[in-house]
Amino acid sequence: MPIDDQRRLIDPARAEAALAGLGDRATLQEWAERFSVIADPTRLTLLVCIHYAREICVSDLAAVAGMSDTAVSQALRLLRAHGLVTAHRSGRTVYYRLADDTMHELIHRVRPHSESDGVG
Template identity: 85%
Template sequence: MPSASDRRLIDPPRVEAALAGLGDRETVQEWAGRFSVLADPSRLTLLVCIHYAREICVSDLAVAAGMSDTAVSQALRLLRAHGLVTAHRSGRVVYYRLADETMHELIHHVRPHTTAE
């Protein structure tokens, strides 16, 4: 494949803007990994449920998502590994919440709040 310097550019400022917007390619790879995790309907269901509950334990999340506790635990392990959720312990119960504001914003695009919510 020819290098960028060997190629004829139609609109160099647009190419520069595209490259500036792309930024660090490692970050793009990281987000591609996150999106691949989000592509699973069960995991996305869990994230939406967590978002609306604010924080929730595995057994309650399993009921809300219509999944088994084991399936929820396995999915949460993957979601934590990809930095999509965090957990904290209160006594013997572990509660999960979305990891950051970016996840909240993404969920709003998947399932936007209505004015009644």
């Protein structure tokens, strides 16, 4: 999308840099939707727990988050639909993990690791 020619620019170079930084608008929309999903404190709690555990099953996640298995399963379904977590089955148990390094980095920004956490 070009810069509106009808507007007077104070610093065209910075305006061009800002426009270039926006990149694909569809990607911005996708991330806005992801942020709206993780803005919920319950879902963010689950993501932080998954981050620290590396991978975890629903029952264990429910226990540490103080939620019912059903509530955790519903939240995980939404997180999975938005590509924030992935799952794999081991026997009868399904384990969840964060979907990508970007989500790990976001969690580091929300809840940075400290030396006392024992997590590297």
